[in-house]
Amino acid sequence: MRETPIYGLMAEFDNPTDLVHAAKAAYDAGYRKMDTYTPYPLEEAAEAVGAHHNRVPLITLVGAMLGMIGGYSLEYWVSAVNYPINVGGKPFHSWPAFIPVTFECAVLGASLAAVIGMLALNGLPQPYHPVFNVPAFARASRDHFFLCIEAQDPKFRMDDTRRFLLTFHPEDVAEVPH
């Protein structure tokens, strides 16, 4: 992994507009391995770094289907196969009565899948990440906005990239050590 001595170069901005402007320009300049770090969700920033779609909805759908099928099968197997009891002459497979639990299981499966899927795709929990090595990065969860171009990007050249980032008048451009 350690082909490059540093993780990347990080520019710090004090407002979202400058950040999005810089991120868009970096994308247009051909940089791909980069990310923005913001204290709240910023749709424009996600679009600027090329994160349009994600697979959370698909995972959620799979969770919902599994929950639905699992819940209904459990009810069917319990009530009609393993432990059939005649209650007031109702059929063993009395499907209308099985719908509420099927619904709840579908919601449960979907919700667990949405949360676990989101965390897994994000690679969380993650005990260590190089961006935290920059002291100013503590403000990414407070009031500052960061753009990090990673050293692994083929277009990354220490001096050129630094000069490129400085054209957007950031508060600071810092090297991110591993």
Add this chain to the structure above:
Amino acid sequence: MEGPDQLPPKGIRPPIIGPGHNFGTLTDRIAGIVLTKHTPVFWFAVVGLALMIFGMLNTAVAYLFARGTGIWGINIPVGWGFAIVNFVWWIGIGHAGTLISAILLLFKQTWRTSINRFAEAMTIFAVMQAGLFPLIHTGRPWLAVYWLFPYPNSMGVWPQFRSPLIWDVFAVSTYFTVSFLFWGIGLIPDFASLRDSAKSLAVRRIYGLFAMGWRGSARHWNRYETAYMLLAGLATPLVLSVHSVVSLDFAVSVVPGWHTTFFPPYFVAGAIYSGFAMVLLLAIPFRYLYGMQDFITLRHLQNAAKVMLATGMIVAYAYGLEMFMGWYSHDKYELAMVHNRLHGPYAPYYFMLIVCNILIPQSLWLNKVRSTPWMLFIVACVVNAGMWLERFVIVVMSLQRDFLPSSWGMYWFTKWDVMILVGTMGFFTLLFFLFIRFMPAISISEMRMLLPQAKVKE
């Protein structure tokens, strides 16, 4: 600290967020409650009192397990007493949290942002209190596992899936889990803020652990927002289903007064009614004690009061409909039920319920009441009492006089019933104050989005 609430000039609504805030001040004010070294004196007072009441709950429950449910006032014909009344009451209170966090999110009601976090916490803690009752009302909770949950046990018996009681187990446990997930993922970015603002290494480590390494990456936020919206979409039908299923516990039976098709919407409206009353009951002291008038403004209180007024009117309509259906059915048992409500031995409870849930809340039509926190606080107390009475009226009055006069009876609750009800209030208060002290009670990352400087300028 902010001064007392000032009403803006006529025709202008109070703001959602006080003037003069930026990302930094907002973070400091909300995180300050958690990160301060000086825990306020009132916090110790409330937690101390709540701990004592919690101790009383433990005593009463220990005695219950030792002696059985005979220590309660339940009997034949009233086999469902306080335990079920309290269960329905608490679970109803829990409904406002998800309504605020999910339904109002989908409708883009931005005012929800500053109250959603603690309303979600309120939901979780209220559902915990509610969940206690089905467990302890069995008297032998260690056996209740196979009565409630389908698991392969050595006796080879399974729950009855045609019964609303087992639907209830699934509905409530799913509701608890989904509320907890919703609350939990909302907290992750805020834990990251606490981690980065904390001065001491130990505190930073602890919040860092819960923040799971959150760094605010654009790709992470993108998936996070998707998951959050999906959860909101899933929680919306869920919250409506939970109290509907609770109402089916009653409506599926043939007992007079319970056997009606309008129970599900009636119960859901009542749940939201009592839930918003509880939100006000918690929000008004919270904003006063912690000086949060900038974030929980009069606008929030007014809106919550309007929701209460609307749902209260639905509940009032349902009470009218109960009477009407009794008359319209022309069924002598249903008619006797209406008569019993108005003239029976529990009629004072019924009239108290009408006063608490219909008459007194009409004061919310007045802007003066909606904009005066102490008045709202009183109305909220009254509505919560009224909603408890409603469940008492539904549970006890239908059971005490059903079809055969020879099997009629009376229900008198005992001191143990009261101790457990009051005990759960103490437990709830304890959990809520621990939450306020150790977690950000207002969502910091979502509040930042409400500031004008959060927008990207073209």
